[in-house]
Amino acid sequence: MTGALATALPGLAASIPSPDQHTWYLGPVPVRAYALAILAGIAVAIWITGRRWAARGGDPDDVLEIAFWAVPFGIVGGRLYHVISTPDPYWGPDGDPVRALYVWEGGLGIWGAVALGAVGAWIGCRRLGVRLPAFADALAPGLLVAQAVGRLGNWFNQELFGAPTTLPWGLEISPEVIDHLNRTTGTSFAEGTLFHPTFLYELLWNLAAAAVLVWLDRRYRLGHGRVFWAYVALYTLGRVWIEMLRIDTAEHVLGLRLNVWTSIVVGLGALVAFFLVGRLRPGREDGVELPGRERPAQAEDEDEDTTSTGDAGEDAQAAGPDPGTAARA
Incomplete structure (x- = not known):
């Protein structure tokens, strides 16, 4: 099937090239593609979450405030998980512990990022007086899109x-990367070998999953x-x-990569939580704010103006139509 497809579509490239450069310099300052991908993903997630948060009745400015806490926590958590789950480059025979700090070289484990990022989001939500579950629901699709954009850094x-x-x-x-792979993993891949673009698989999966989440939420x-x-x-x-x-390279447990076991356990736990919460608390929250949250003075003034306008409109309606309007009618 693959051979037939390649023969039928000779004009299409038979492979996906990798970029030949991942760092540019503005004078002495390095600009790394991985960092740009992460920052772009964060920006897109904040924008999407802001729109969804507003649609749920929240203040869009809350998103930036919560991101101020969640993003640094998430980066630290993601790096910690990566270093723990892939220790050889840092603590192995030829490892360099200092490289554990080199976040720009890649290596942010999603589960550590989600775990500590959730702690940061909880702090932000508590400070603002908003419901963490409601905010997490607004965040979820944007988080998937951010992960998709971030995978470009791996490419x-x-x-x-x-x-x-x-x-x-x-x-x-x-060839340099293949040679390094052969030396570190004991493989013997020849120059010119093609590999599965798992960065692309996950990018497409995440975008499709984000669309499914939006549909499920609306439906x-x-x-x-x-x-x-x-x-x-x-x-x-x-x-x-x-x-x-x-x-x-990765840690293996019972013949499977640690991340596979983590995904299985976390995924099953998420399914249980999804159906359990649905049974105990069906539908959507009545509000996104915790009881007792003080609204900004400007918002209160706007409400008062709206109320006053509404009262004036009711009084005018009770008094009857405007004579000029009646004459034009």
């Missing part, structure tokens, strides 16, 4: 690709954290098969 870094493949969308990897008016639990379940479902394709 630029030529990392986290999958096993060799003869498919027409195989990923080209530079069933999910609330109380159920959109977030659906996000975790959908993401882990894709991560299991994508992770099984990868050949980079």
Whole structure:
């Protein structure tokens, strides 16, 4: 089938090239593609979440305030998880512990990012007086889009690709990276070998999952954290098969990569939480703010003006139509 497709479509590229550069310099300042991808993902997530938060009745400015706490916590958590789950480059025989601090080289584990990012989001929500489950529901689709954009950084870094493949969308990897892979993993891949573009698989999966979340939320008016639990379940479902394709160094437990076990356990837990919350608290929250939150003075003034205008309109209606209007009619 693959050969027939390649023969029928000779004009299409038989592989996906990898970028030959991942860092540019503005004078002495390095600009790294990985960092740009992460920042772009964060910006897109904040924009999407702001719109969804406003649609749920929240203040869009809340999103920036909560991101101020969630993003740094998430980056630290993601790096910690990566270093723990892939320790050889840092603590192995030829490892360098100092490189654990080199976030720009790639390596942010999503589960550590979600776990500590949730702690940061909780702090932000508590300070603002908003409901964390409601905010998590607004965040979930944007988080998937951010992860999709972030995978472009892996493409630029030529990392986290999958096993060799003869498919027409195989990923080209530079000879230097293949040589490093052979030395660190004991493999013997020849120059010119094509690999599964797992960065692309996850990018497309995440975008599709984000669309599914938006549809589920609109169709069933999910609330109380159920959109977030659906996000975790959908993401882990894709991560299991994508992770099984990868050949980079990783810790193994009972013959499977640690990230595979993590995805299975977390995914099953998310499914249980999704259905349990749905049974105990169906529908969507009545409000996104916690009781006792003080609204900004400007908002209170606007409400008073609206109320006054409404009262004046009712008084005018009770007094009868305007004579000029009646004459024009």
